[in-house]
Amino acid sequence: MKRRTALQASICVVATLTLAACGGGQSTSGGGSAGPVDLTIALSSAPNSLDPSQVAVGPFLNYMDPAYATLLTRKPDGNLGAGLADKWGYVGKKNTKFELRLRKGVKFADGTPLTAADVVNSFKYFQKGSGPAAAWFRPLTFSTPDSSTVVVTSPTPNPDMGTLFTPPYMGGAIVSPAGLKAPKKLASTTFGAGPYVYDAKQSVSGDHYVYVPNKNFYDQDAIHFKKITVRVMPNANSQVQALKSGQIDLMYGTPDVAPTVKGNKAITTLQKPTTWAGLFLLDRDGTVVKGLGDERVRQALNFAVDRSAITKAVYGDYGTPVSQPQMPGYDGYSTAAADMYPYDPAKAKKLLKEAGYAKGLTIPVNYGSFDPSTTKMVQAVQGQLAKVGVKLKLRAATNFGGWINDLLTKKYAATVLSPGTGGEANFYAQQPPFTKTGIMNVFGVADPDVDAAYARLAAAGPKAGAQASVDLTDVIVRKALALPVSGTDTIVMYNSKLRGVKFPEGGAQLTSNTLWTTS
Amino acid sequence: MFPIILRRLALSVPLLVIVSAITFLLESFVPGDPARTVLGINATQEQYDALRAAMHLDQPVVVQYWLYLRDAVRGDLGNSLFSGESVLGLIGQRLPVTLALVIGGTVVATVVGVTLGVYSATRGRVSRRVFDVVSLLGSAVPNFWIALVLVAVFAVEFAFFPATGYTPFAESPGQWASGLVLPVISLAIGGVAFISKVTRDAMLTTLGLDHIRTLRASGIRPTSIIWKHALRGCGLPVVTTIGLMMITFIPGTILIENVFTLPGLGTTVVDATNQHDLPVVQGLTITFTVMVIVVNLLVDVLYSLLNPKVRTE
Numbered sequence: 068m069k070r071r072t073a074l075q076a077s078i079c080v081v082a083t084l085t086l087a088a089c090g091g092g093q094s095t096s097g098g099g100s101a102g103p104v105d106l107t108i109a110l111s112s113a114p115n116s117l118d119p120s121q122v123a124v125g126p127f128l129n130y131m132d133p134a135y136a137t138l139l140t141r142k143p144d145g146n147l148g149a150g151l152a153d154k155w156g157y158v159g160k161k162n163t164k165f166e167l168r169l170r171k172g173v174k175f176a177d178g179t180p181l182t183a184a185d186v187v188n189s190f191k192y193f194q195k196g197s198g199p200a201a202a203w204f205r206p207l208t209f210s211t212p213d214s215s216t217v218v219v220t221s222p223t224p225n226p227d228m229g230t231l232f233t234p235p236y237m238g239g240a241i242v243s244p245a246g247l248k249a250p251k252k253l254a255s256t257t258f259g260a261g262p263y264v265y266d267a268k269q270s271v272s273g274d275h276y277v278y279v280p281n282k283n284f285y286d287q288d289a290i291h292f293k294k295i296t297v298r299v300m301p302n303a304n305s306q307v308q309a310l311k312s313g314q315i316d317l318m319y320g321t322p323d324v325a326p327t328v329k330g331n332k333a334i335t336t337l338q339k340p341t342t343w344a345g346l347f348l349l350d351r352d353g354t355v356v357k358g359l360g361d362e363r364v365r366q367a368l369n370f371a372v373d374r375s376a377i378t379k380a381v382y383g384d385y386g387t388p389v390s391q392p393q394m395p396g397y398d399g400y401s402t403a404a405a406d407m408y409p410y411d412p413a414k415a416k417k418l419l420k421e422a423g424y425a426k427g428l429t430i431p432v433n434y435g436s437f438d439p440s441t442t443k444m445v446q447a448v449q450g451q452l453a454k455v456g457v458k459l460k461l462r463a464a465t466n467f468g469g470w471i472n473d474l475l476t477k478k479y480a481a482t483v484l485s486p487g488t489g490g491e492a493n494f495y496a497q498q499p500p501f502t503k504t505g506i507m508n509v510f511g512v513a514d515p516d517v518d519a520a521y522a523r524l525a526a527a528g529p530k531a532g533a534q535a536s537v538d539l540t541d542v543i544v545r546k547a548l549a550l551p552v553s554g555t556d557t558i559v560m561y562n563s564k565l566r567g568v569k570f571p572e573g574g575a576q577l578t579s580n581t582l583w584t585t586s
Numbered sequence: 587m588f589p590i591i592l593r594r595l596a597l598s599v600p601l602l603v604i605v606s607a608i609t610f611l612l613e614s615f616v617p618g619d620p621a622r623t624v625l626g627i628n629a630t631q632e633q634y635d636a637l638r639a640a641m642h643l644d645q646p647v648v649v650q651y652w653l654y655l656r657d658a659v660r661g662d663l664g665n666s667l668f669s670g671e672s673v674l675g676l677i678g679q680r681l682p683v684t685l686a687l688v689i690g691g692t693v694v695a696t697v698v699g700v701t702l703g704v705y706s707a708t709r710g711r712v713s714r715r716v717f718d719v720v721s722l723l724g725s726a727v728p729n730f731w732i733a734l735v736l737v738a739v740f741a742v743e744f745a746f747f748p749a750t751g752y753t754p755f756a757e758s759p760g761q762w763a764s765g766l767v768l769p770v771i772s773l774a775i776g777g778v779a780f781i782s783k784v785t786r787d788a789m790l791t792t793l794g795l796d797h798i799r800t801l802r803a804s805g806i807r808p809t810s811i812i813w814k815h816a817l818r819g820c821g822l823p824v825v826t827t828i829g830l831m832m833i834t835f836i837p838g839t840i841l842i843e844n845v846f847t848l849p850g851l852g853t854t855v856v857d858a859t860n861q862h863d864l865p866v867v868q869g870l871t872i873t874f875t876v877m878v879i880v881v882n883l884l885v886d887v888l889y890s891l892l893n894p895k896v897r898t899e
């Protein structure tokens with residue numbers, strides 16, 4: 068009897084393992100030979116919300132793209148493309164009025180038709196939010212000449228207003244009237260007019276988010292997948308294993324894990340410099356550190372840093388030395404500015420001496436130690452500046468809230484924003500740190516040269532815009548308003564069977580995941 | 587037996603209050619402002635003030651704790667600062683994954699560990715030495731490393747099991763079991779070494795006792811003596827070890843869940859800590875404490891079943 072029981076137990080164990088082995092290791096998406104019919108994307112964090120007015124951007128857009136169509140899109144060549152609006156453009160020549168004509172026959176996922184009034188209501192809701200892009204929308208006002216036209220008015224000229232209605236700014240992701248009526252629900256479900264809808268039944272918040280086709284989407288031919296799943300996988304190594312075994316189709320890599328897939332033909336890697344890392348020299352009037360009010364001191368800091376060495380050491384093959392707050396390939400990148408500060412410690416010492424700081428000076432700097440690369444970078448800069456007598460007194464914040472609190476105390480003359488800024492048109496990239504009311508300009512420093520250059524760029528038409536953008540960069544760099552060190556890459560690793568995964572020209576965010584297809 | 591359980595449960599209440607108070611106090615010392623973390627840099631002062639008030643952050647820590655405790659007694663552990671989800675709901679969703687890991691790991695470690703321990707105790711000196719070395723290796727090698735090796739071999743190379751992820755049992759029993767095989771093995775290996783060593787030592791001691799010699803002299807089969815009589819004599823140290831092992835498995839799941847990306851309490855605690863999501867951290871701390879209390883209670887019950895003296899004391 069006992070033997071029989073033992074035998075039965077053994078059979079159960081073997082059966083379970085067989086069952087387990089049969090059920091496992093099967094790719095739900097990318098592993099099959101026919102290519103993925105489902106799309107599975109891995110991200111390291113869950114979204115803070117599914118509400119367009121709250122959600123952080125960057126890779127988090129993958130949670131929003133399927134369900135929220137935006138008024139305009141960004142085409143791979145960098146130009147604006149149609150979305151919920153199929154005609155758009157400035158009214159007049161002042162860059163203050165922008166008109167959007169809505170596509171005919173568009174419905175929200177719940178079947179209600181999209182009207183101009185819905186767009187304006189959605190804009191107004193977005194203005195009240197605290198998402199990263201909300202600040203750009205707050206000054207805007209809106210009108211609706213007819214049921215399919217929306218006119219957006221900015222109090223100050225904006226040469227690139229259409230960008231605000233593309234996915235990375237989220238305000239152009241229009242929320243349906245049903246969603247606006249129940250704003251609390253917006254955090255955990257979707258109310259958009261995108262090609263897919265969030266399926267809460269198949270999803271587990273914080274673990275995986277499933278999107279299924281929207282039968283009311285205006286272009287059914289543009290729905291390429293039976294299902295899009297975004298999985299939360301905090302560990303980059305686990306993501307790589309899942310990518311290699313076909314469990315996921317795309318992940319965002321890090322300099323640590325990206326080399327592990329080199330040579331693997333089943334996986335394609337894309338990389339592009341998207342954010343600049345370095346020091347924001349906040350105290351440009353010399354309130355906390357008098358020396359920083361002197362242009363020669365700020366220039367000395369720029370001469371004292373060996374950007375190539377630091378970039379190589381910290382970011383390896385996934386960074387680019389930069390000495391301007393913009394990176395190659397983006398609007399406003401200046402070749403003249405790139406040569407302004409070659410590594411020259413002797414010149415740095417000379418400038419410091421001329422400014423009356425031959426014995427050096429101390430600069431208190433706050434930064435976020437929650438990003439290991441930032442810590443390495445700022446410590447490397449600290450070491451190099453010490454050689455010319457400049458001491459960085461570092462204050463580490465272990466989380467984002469701590470970093471912001473430190474920043475707002477105005478005790479720190481410089482800061483490091485992790486993971487950085489950039490990847491945007493120069494008009495948007497330079498406003499937060501360098502204009503008087505910019506959110507990163509915590510000391511409220513007004514620089515007439517910057518303001519003038521910014522105003523010229525804001526009012527410039529399409530032809531003069533490119534030069535005006537470069538001129539703005541030149542002013543910022545000549546006056547050494549920052550200490551940029553490296554352009555850091557966004558790395559994307561994906562199943563080679565996927566098509567259409569691209570960084571648009573001049574943009575830092577991948578093309579929408581709804582546009583990708585399989586071979 | 588019943589009074590023992592009642593006494594233990596009564597003692598667990600102040601323990602929970604103390605643990606939750608210490609956690610709350612420690613969290614209040616963590617630098618940074620949860621409201622800022624949630625809102626980011628673009629929020630207006632009004633939005634910031636409103637959120638601080640909603641989170642009671644404008645109140646003294648003692649008041650904050652009192653409000654928390656009051657709500658907790660009513661079964662409300664608050665909401666996640668990030669997702670807005672109920673903490674209790676979040677825990678309920680993730681608890682089955684962690685329990686599956688802990689119980690699965692305990693069963694595997696116990697069955698394999700006891701078997702190996704008995705086998706080693708009844709073999710010669712050479713096999714005992716080999717056993718000692720293997721056991722030392724098993725307890726010395728970190729389980730996350732074992733997990734990574736298992737993934738590289740059995741998930742990536744041979745594709746026998748998935749590298750990551752969890753499928754609920756109700757959805758597909760096969761995929762549920764499949765997803766748990768590698769994590770459970772990774773978690774259990776250290777426990778196997780631990781239990782087998784304790785079992786081996788206890789078995790050697792028991793086999794040397796007078797009543798075992800008497801049984802042998804009576805002509806009872808050696809297999810029966812070992813598995814029926816001697817093993818019962820090893821019960822107390824082995825049960826103690828299993829209890830201790832389960833308690834180490836509870837925090838051990840944090841690493842294993844992260845390696846295999848399982849949506850359990852372990853991954854949640856890491857995310858919540860990184861995000862400074864204090865209500866979730868607090869709720870998880872209480873949950874882990876409850877789990878430890880339950881394990882201790884089970885050990886006490888088993889103790890009293892194995893040793894009648896405990897019941898009479």
